Amino acid sequence: MLEHYQPAWMSAEHTLLGDSARRFTAEHIAPNDERWRQQHRVDLETWKTAGALGLLLADVPEAYGGMGGDFGHEAVIYRELTRAAEFGFTGGRAVHAIVAHYILHCGTEEQKHSWLPRMAVGEAIGAIAMTEPGAGSDLKGVRTRAERRGDKYVINGAKTYISNALNMGVLIVVAKTDPHAGSKGMSLILMDPRDTPGFSVGRVLDKVGMPSQDTCELFFDNCEVPIENVLGGVEGQGMYQLMGQLPYERAVLGLIASGYSERALALTVDYTKDRSAFGKPLFEQQNSRFKLADIATTVAVGRVFNDFIIGQCIAGTLDSATASMNKVWSSEALGDVVDQCVQLFGGAGYMNEYPIARMYADARVMRIFGGANEVLRELIARDL
Ligand SMILES: Cc1cc2nc3c(=O)[nH]c(=O)nc-3n(C[C@H](O)[C@H](O)[C@H](O)COP(=O)(O)OP(=O)(O)OC[C@H]3O[C@@H](n4cnc5c(N)ncnc54)[C@H](O)[C@@H]3O)c2cc1C
DSSP: OGGGOOOTTOOHHHHHHHHHHHHHIIIIIGGGHHHHHHHTSOOHHHHHHHHHTTOSSTTSOGGGTSOOOOHHHHHHHHHHHGGGTOOHHHHHHHHHHHHHHHHHHHSOHHHHHHHHHHHHTTSSEEEEEOOBTTBSSOGGGOOOEEEEETTEEEEEEEEEEETTTTTEEEEEEEEESOTTSGGGGEEEEEEOTTSOTTEEEEEEOOOSSOTTSOOEEEEEEEEEEEGGGBGGGOTTOHHHHHHHHHHHHHHHHHHHHHHHHHHHHHHHHHHHHHOEETTEEGGGSHHHHHHHHHHHHHHHHHHHHHHHHHHHHHHTOOOHHHHHHHHHHHHHHHHHHHHHHHHHHGGGGGSTTSHHHHHHHHHGGGGTSSSOHHHHHHHHHHTO
């Protein structure tokens, strides 16, 4: 059904890129998932392979090393990646793309030319450090301080739950440059995490799911970075820059969540057709059929909503409330879908050797990060 539906935004070029992403996913993502889960990080080589195939920064202009496509090119890549039901590379790539967009839309020409070409080929993996032990949803509570001394910022503080922390080659740090200036005292500062004395990465955090994601604490102990590393070249723009990029981030997360719902449905249809109980396949039991019919409907609605969002992104008209609706709806739908799919798998659905069990644990965080869904509901309500 969905296989034959062609959204208005999709061109032959998008389809071709989707084919390439599908091959990449089958050859380089799916076979490595288990190993990455054990080692708590994705291989750096895989990032470089993705870069060589043009599968990173698909919607960044060619002048900065990207593919010169639009958000539809990004979307087809996420749709193929989520077919592997793998969250390490897929989630890390989303953070990488979000970081690239901060640089693209807020950076100076020099910053764009310095970082984006390396990010496009997978040499510099992007990470962004907003969250701290004492401040997550409420970023005004950030305590990390970047103090200007001569031609340098001296950064002190700590961050936590930071994705891509072991693999990163470029980091955006959210820091207070003026603790007395309220939201105008916040800045985003670019740094090279491999070459900044005083900076260190803590242990990989032990999470409920997404074990292949290198999520860590970061420590800044008198880290010196040149003042020209402030994103956009002007201090105090951090809060506005964050607000400006949030719709993009939420569009990406909505897409990923709805892609995983599609995958969970496909896995469960296959399983219930294959396994029998009481003399017939589970799929022939009325409850299974009704549940799967409901899940398929949810998946179809999610796909159409996401296609609308993709169209808005391509047109440059996506607003924060609509993007938030998509992130909230798609991540909650995913939670519900994987929970019901686990039930249809029975005991097998609780065994980590089955992808559906891993998805159940991996998917939970999608309602928490990228803006907790309650915070996003508040944003949506403000627009009513
Ligand atoms: C696996 C993982 C990866 C992550 N990656 C990154 C990363 O790369 N970079 C980064 O900076 N951060 C990252 N985070 C952090 C993530 O963005 C935060 O966890 C999230 O923003 C919530 O912040 P918090 O954990 O401090 O929760 P809190 O802000 O303490 O909120 C806790 C709960 O309170 C409720 N709540 C909070 N505020 C409100 C409100 N105004 N109205 C109603 N309810 C509210 C919500 O239910 C929320 O879930 C990651 C987190 C995880 C788990």
